[in-house]
Amino acid sequence: MGGRVTAQRSDRSGTADPPHDGPLLRVEGLVVDLPRPDGAGDTLRVVDGVSFDVPAGTTVGLIGESGSGKTMTALSVIGLLPEHATTGGELVWRGASLLRPDTDWRRVRGHQISMIFQDPLAALNPSITIGRQVGEILRRAGRPRAEVRHAVIDLLDRAGVPDPERRMNSYPHEFSGGLRQRAMIALALAGSPSLLLADEPTTALDVTVQARILRLLRSIQREQGLAMLLVTHDLRVVAHVADEVVVMYAGRVAERGPAGAVLRRPAHPYTRALAASVPAVRTKTALPDPLPGSPATPANRPSGCSFHPRCPLARDRCRTEVPQAREVAPGRWSACHFAEEVFTP
Amino acid sequence: MSEMLEVSDLRVTFGGRGGLVAVDGVSLRVAPEETLAVVGESGSGKTTVARCVVGLQRPDSGTVTFEGRTLGPAGRRPPESQRAIQMVFQDPRSSLNPRMPVSDLIGEAWRTHPVTAPPGDRTEALHRLLADVGLDADVAGRRAGDLSGGQCQRVSIARALAVGPRLLVCDEAVSALDVSVQAQILRLLVDLRRSHRLALLFITHDLGVVHQIADRVAVMRRGAVVEEGPAGEVLGAPRHEYTQALLDAALDIGVEA
Numbered sequence: 001m002g003g004r005v006t007a008q009r010s011d012r013s014g015t016a017d018p019p020h021d022g023p024l025l026r027v028e029g030l031v032v033d034l035p036r037p038d039g040a041g042d043t044l045r046v047v048d049g050v051s052f053d054v055p056a057g058t059t060v061g062l063i064g065e066s067g068s069g070k071t072m073t074a075l076s077v078i079g080l081l082p083e084h085a086t087t088g089g090e091l092v093w094r095g096a097s098l099l100r101p102d103t104d105w106r107r108v109r110g111h112q113i114s115m116i117f118q119d120p121l122a123a124l125n126p127s128i129t130i131g132r133q134v135g136e137i138l139r140r141a142g143r144p145r146a147e148v149r150h151a152v153i154d155l156l157d158r159a160g161v162p163d164p165e166r167r168m169n170s171y172p173h174e175f176s177g178g179l180r181q182r183a184m185i186a187l188a189l190a191g192s193p194s195l196l197l198a199d200e201p202t203t204a205l206d207v208t209v210q211a212r213i214l215r216l217l218r219s220i221q222r223e224q225g226l227a228m229l230l231v232t233h234d235l236r237v238v239a240h241v242a243d244e245v246v247v248m249y250a251g252r253v254a255e256r257g258p259a260g261a262v263l264r265r266p267a268h269p270y271t272r273a274l275a276a277s278v279p280a281v282r283t284k285t286a287l288p289d290p291l292p293g294s295p296a297t298p299a300n301r302p303s304g305c306s307f308h309p310r311c312p313l314a315r316d317r318c319r320t321e322v323p324q325a326r327e328v329a330p331g332r333w334s335a336c337h338f339a340e341e342v343f344t345p
Numbered sequence: 346m347s348e349m350l351e352v353s354d355l356r357v358t359f360g361g362r363g364g365l366v367a368v369d370g371v372s373l374r375v376a377p378e379e380t381l382a383v384v385g386e387s388g389s390g391k392t393t394v395a396r397c398v399v400g401l402q403r404p405d406s407g408t409v410t411f412e413g414r415t416l417g418p419a420g421r422r423p424p425e426s427q428r429a430i431q432m433v434f435q436d437p438r439s440s441l442n443p444r445m446p447v448s449d450l451i452g453e454a455w456r457t458h459p460v461t462a463p464p465g466d467r468t469e470a471l472h473r474l475l476a477d478v479g480l481d482a483d484v485a486g487r488r489a490g491d492l493s494g495g496q497c498q499r500v501s502i503a504r505a506l507a508v509g510p511r512l513l514v515c516d517e518a519v520s521a522l523d524v525s526v527q528a529q530i531l532r533l534l535v536d537l538r539r540s541h542r543l544a545l546l547f548i549t550h551d552l553g554v555v556h557q558i559a560d561r562v563a564v565m566r567r568g569a570v571v572e573e574g575p576a577g578e579v580l581g582a583p584r585h586e587y588t589q590a591l592l593d594a595a596l597d598i599g600v601e602a
Contacts, residue, residue, distance in 0.1 A: 065523040066494075177387075206386035207550065211594035233524055236596035277528035279553040281595045282580055287535060287557050290528035294493040310525075 020095025023053035024227050025077065025195060031088035032072050032081060036299070046072045046298045048251040049089065051325070052244075054195065059221055059228040061242030061259055063235060063274070067297035069251040074197045074231045078113050079105040094194075110137060114188035118200035120180035124172040130156070130183045131168025137190035151190075159186035160216050178209035182216070189220065196221070199231040214241055235278050239263050247271050250296040250306035253325055257332040267334035267343035270307050305337070313338050349544050350375040350398065350430075350512055355407035357393050367393045368404070369568035373546075375512065380538065380545040382559035382576065384552060384591070390568040391548045395516050398546060399432045411512070428458040431505035435517035437497035443490030447475075447500050450489060454507040461508040477540070478503045479533060495526035502533065506541060513538075516548045531557055552595045556580060564588045 032047035047069040054060045064070035075081050077091060079098070091098040098108070117123045125133055134155055135148045143151060156164035159182040172180055181201060188196055198217065202210040218241055221228050230242055238245050242259040247268065255268035266272040276288040296306045305311070308318040317337050325335040329345045336342065350373070357368040368390040375381045385391040396402035398409055400419030409416045411430060416422050434440040441450060451471055455462035463470035472482040478499040489497055498518065505513060515534065519527040535558060538545055547558055555562050555576055562580070563573040564587065572585040583589045 065525060207552070208386065208590060208594040211596070214596075235524070240596050274524055277524055279557050281552050281556070281592060281597055284556045284577060287532050288528055290532050291525045292529075294495050294526060295523055 022092070022095065024056040024094060025054040025229075026090070026092040027052050027054075027073070027077070028092065029089035030073060030076060030091065032069070032076055033086045033088075034072075034082060035084050043086070044298045045301075046251050047076070048298075050246075050248070050251075050253050051089075052246045052253065052256055054227050054229055056194065056227050057221075057225040058243045059218075059230055059241055061238035061245040062229060062231045062248065063233065063238055063245060064248035065233055065295040067250060067295055068248040069298070070231045070248050071199055073248070074115070074199055074229060077195075077229065078109055078115050078197055079103065080109075080115070110188075110193070111141060111191040112193055113195045113197065114191060114193040115197040115199065116181070116184045116188050116201050118203050120177075120184040121172060123184055124180065124187070126172055129169050129171055130161075130175070130186075134168075134183075134186050134190050137187065141191050152186075155186040155190055156183070158220065159183065159189065160212070161186065177205055178213065181205065181209075181213055185213075185216065185220070189224075193226070195227045195229065197229050197231070200233070201230070202237060203232070203234065210237075217241065235263060235274055247274070250301050251298050252306060253333070253335060254307065255332075255334045255336075256325070261332065265344060267328050267332050267339045268307075268336045269311050269313050269342050272342055273310075305335075313341055347376055348374045349377045349379075349412060350546070351408075351410040352394065352398065353408045353410065355394060355397055355409070356405045357390070357397065357402060358405050366568055368397070370407070371565070371568070371570055372407075373563055373570070373573075375544050375546055377511070378538070378542050378544055379561065380547055380559045382547045382549060382555045382562045383565060384549055384555060384562055385565035386550060386591075388567070389565040391565050392516055394565075395432070395514050395546060395548045398512075399430055399514050400427070401432075424458060424460075428461060428508040429510055430512045430514065431508065431510035432514040432516065433498070433501050433505055433518045436521045437489075437494065437501045440501055441489040441497055441504075444488055446486055446488050447480075447492075447503075448485040450500060450504055451485075451507050454504050458508040474503050474507055477506060477537070479529070493526075494522050495529060498522060498526075498530055499533065502530075502537070506537070510543065512544045512546065514546045514548070517550065518547075519554065520549070520551065527554075534558065552580065552591060564591065 028051050030047055030050045033043040034046050036044050050073055062070045062073060076087055087099055131152050134152045138148050138151050152168055153164045156168055161167050161179060161182050175183060202213050205213060232238060238259055245259040245262045246256040247254045249270050254270045255262060262271060263275050266275055273291045279285055291310045293310045296302055302309050304320045305318045305323050308314040323335045323337045325333045328334045328339045328343055352371060352373040355368050355371045359365045359367050371394055383391045393402055397404050400422055403418045411426055414426060416426055448471055471485055475482060475484055480499050489500060519530045522530060531554060537543060559576045562576045563570045566587050572579055572588045579588060583592060
């Protein structure tokens with residue numbers, strides 16, 4: 001595809017980067033409150049003071065189990081939080097706040113920031129051909145009509161859809177799970193975003209397909225200098241794709257740092273337990289001592305450090321005092337009072 | 346004969362003649378107290394094989410023989426064989442009635458197989474059963490819908506154990522659980538296998554868990570077993586190119602792209 005597609009038709013100023021210092025996206029003390037599902041008066045804090053950066057062209061893995069707030073964090077970045085959600089803290093996109101009430105999400109969403117989901121069937125329109133869905137984004141981004149067909153074929157081709165000239169006329173149900181995910185990747189790339197949010201993009205796929213999609217995302221990301229925020233529960237996926245990793249637990253960041261270093265030498269007992277529970281495939285490893293209990297949830301968040309009821313290191317301080325993230329080594333942040341007992345620099 | 350379960354030349358077609366061949370001549374054996382993992386991707390036929398073993402699916406041809414007796418579909422099995430083979434499903438939330446208290450869920454299993462029902466007061470037996478799967482006694486009075494995913498899966502395992510099975514068929518029994526909870530359930534299955542002298546037919550898409558739980562592994566693709574053998578040999582030195590491809594695709598945490 002030649003040149004960058006910008007949203008010039010809807011906005012004369014275009015989407016050219018305003019000059020700014022710092023990362024492409026800065027998440028700073030992000031807070032998300034949702035109404036309680038049971039209708040009780042107060043709200044649930046599902047994201048509680050989350051901070052991390054996504055520098056341009058890098059992949060950040062956002063790891064967590066159910067109730068960790070990882071998906072809500074990603075949805076807030078693209079303005080897709082559920083109705084009645086309230087936010088606090090700051091989301092700085094190219095130097096400007098995304099949490100202002102006057103943010104023009106139609107200009108951001110799909111053009112500057114795109115998202116792909118776990119279930120492409122739920123995200124693709126079942127009654128419109130793949131080619132038309134991709135073409136629609138290109139037309140809305142101001143691409144001249146005559147170029148759209150060629151650009152669609154090019155996008156599908158880059159997303160690894162075989163025989164794109166023929167397959168662009170297929171409907172989503174005619175595609176296999178892996179092909180649908182490729183079609184959604186083409187759709188997400190159509191607006192030439194600078195940041196791709198990927199929420200469990202390979203979780204529903206077979207292992208052999210999963211590996212191919214991850215390779216595809218990695219190569220697209222590298223070729224186009226795209227930044228990616230990869231939301232997943234799977235440490236193995238993060239180990240293969242991410243530069244940086246943010247480990248979330250019950251709405252808070254447990255630990256963050258370079259992916260390889262965090263997974264090999266964790267600085268939080270939760271990360272350590274997660275990493276130990278991922279079995280090696282080729283060699284026989286002993287079953288690890290599993291963590292007791294279930295992941296804490298925002299509705300049922302323990303006092304102090306949310307992880308303390310499951311933590312082998314927990315002591316009195318952990319039950320009363322919420323640990324703040326602190327830098328335990330250059331680039332390594334841990335929200336554990338006793339990180340030094342886990343972490344070997 | 347030393348085998349407990351013998352599946353012989355099983356064939357299953359969906360959609361009548363000319364339909365989809367889901368299982369295409371599969372033969373498997375499981376010895377008493379042995380764990381056989383059946384590994385494959387979606388559409389490999391692994392779940393259909395499991396459903397034939399427990400009698401939920403009738404094969405077009407081939408036989409399922411258990412302790413020397415050839416078994417038909419679930420409704421026509423002798424009660425003794427029926428209770429000896431129990432199944433644990435992937436999603437405990439859809440296999441347990443969410444409104445039913447745990448005590449009733451277990452009681453139902455005892456009513457279905459009265460020979461296994463404890464005589465007299467069942468409370469103590471119930472609490473012992475819950476303790477076996479790592480649940481507190483107070484879980485007995487709670488409804489399945491109020492439990493966490495891991496607790497639910499423990500309840501489904503308790504329900505299977507209640508009737509004293511000798512073979513447990515686990516169909517992706519840990520796949521739907523949180524990572525930190527998966528390790529708990531795997532450990533539980535490994536412990537129960539020893540304490541209750543169970544054989545396991547462990548159906549999974551995840552090569553990673555095979556080493557941790559299985560003695561032998563059968564790799565399935567498109568309805569057929571492409572390779573079978575001791576877990577260490579098959580995963581350490583695969584002979585079939587598809588097993589090799591699966592291993593290459595499986596991600597290890599220590600490796601970087």
